[in-house]
Amino acid sequence: MIRIHVAEAELHALVTAHDHRxxxxxxxxxxxxxxxxxxxEGGEFWGDIKQVYIKLQHEKCAYCESRLAGHALASKVHEVEHFRPKSRVSAWPPATGKGAVGFVPPCAVGRASTRGYYLLAYHPLNYVIAxxxxxxxxxxxxxxxxxRRSTRASTPRSARAEDPLLVYPLGTLDTDPARLLRFDGVLAVPRRRRGGDHERARVTIEFFQLNHQDLTSRRARLLGALWLALRALxxxxxPEDLRQLQHQAIGQAQSDRAEFAACAxxxxxxxxSDRARADALGASALQLAAG
Ligand SMILES: [Zn+2]
Structure with missing residues (x-):
């Protein structure tokens, strides 16, 4: 997860430029x-501004940083996601199904609500593409x-007091995700050892199953290639032209546009900072990618 850079006024301007009404x-x-x-329910129109978010997020999921498809197809596979649910809130972790079943949260996680955050259903700072x-x-x-859950909040800012556990990566309302989460090789881990930020990181990792094999095997391919590029330097x-290309590849892997940029x-x-550890993780990523 990386921060998606946009100021609130800029977001409004982008939305208006895309659809003036x-x-x-x-x-x-x-x-x-x-x-x-x-x-x-009825006549929902948040999908009308999906393209604004797809572009801001470089066609990547806001949470797992997967790139889904090229520009033309992206709008079919990406979904406009309400960060705060609009019509009801279910109890988490779920008792059955997928996701964090059986996870024991390290802190209070709030109650279910038959009313969602209905005043945020059409707030531009309550959306991301996922x-x-x-x-x-x-x-x-x-x-x-x-x-305490505040489903009557009329702006995401005024709802901050409810102390959300998930990280909202768009704009500057919330902490930069990189301050909460880091990657140890292919694995997402909390950056802090204890305290509130540790709890948020643990819940976010479990909630989005950020260490599911679907994701770790793809991160392994990235890190394996990156490690080889770093060693090749x-x-x-x-030859100088090859050296330049390696530098370019390493630079691109870290850009906001790159899939799994936070991990890279x-x-x-x-x-x-720790060459021996990086070599060990690079070698194990190569092995994981091969196997
Ligand atoms: Zn995702």
Whole structure:
């Protein structure tokens, strides 16, 4: 997970440039929900601004950083995900099904609610694009919080007091995900050993199954290739043009556009700070990728 850089005013401008009536329609719909005191289904139109988020997120899932498809297909496989569920909140962890079944949370996770965050159904800072696995299978109607749930909040900012456990990676409302999570080779781990940030990281990792084999095997391919590129730079007498290409590949792996950029960044930083550990993890990534 990486931070998706955009300021609130810039996000509004992008939404308006894409669909000049969208924010007005959103305000009207939200006013209807406020009058009725709940979310009412029918004529949903958040999908109209999906492309804004796909572009901001470089066609990657906001949570697992998977790249799903090229530009033309991305809009079919990415889903607009409401960070705070719009119509109800289910009890988490789930007793059956997929996801964190059996996980014992390290802290309070809040109660279920028959009312969702209905005033945030059309708030641009309550959306991200997520893959089907993260959105439909794992996120569903869950939203664990450490504090008191405030489903009547009218902005994500005013809901901060409920102390959400999941990280919202878009903009600057929340902590940079890199401050909570880091990668030890292919595995996502909490950056802190204890405390509130540790709890958020543990819940986020379990919630989105960030260490599922689907993801670790793909990260292994990335780290294996990255490790070879880093080692190749040290081969004496390598032609300058090849050296430049290796540098370019290593640079690209860390960019916001790259799949699993957070994992690549931490591995490259480790390669600088603890060479023996990076070599061990690189070799095991190569093995994992091969096997
Ligand atoms: Zn995902």
């Amino acid at each position: 969208w924010l007005d329609r959103a305000r009207q719909r939200t006013a209807d929900y406020r009058r009725q005191g709940r979310y009412v 893959c089907t696995r993260c959105n439909s299978t794992l996120k569903a109607d869950f939203f664990p919080v450490r504090g 040290e081969v004496p007498g390598m 960044r931490d591995f490259i930083a480790l390669h600088r």
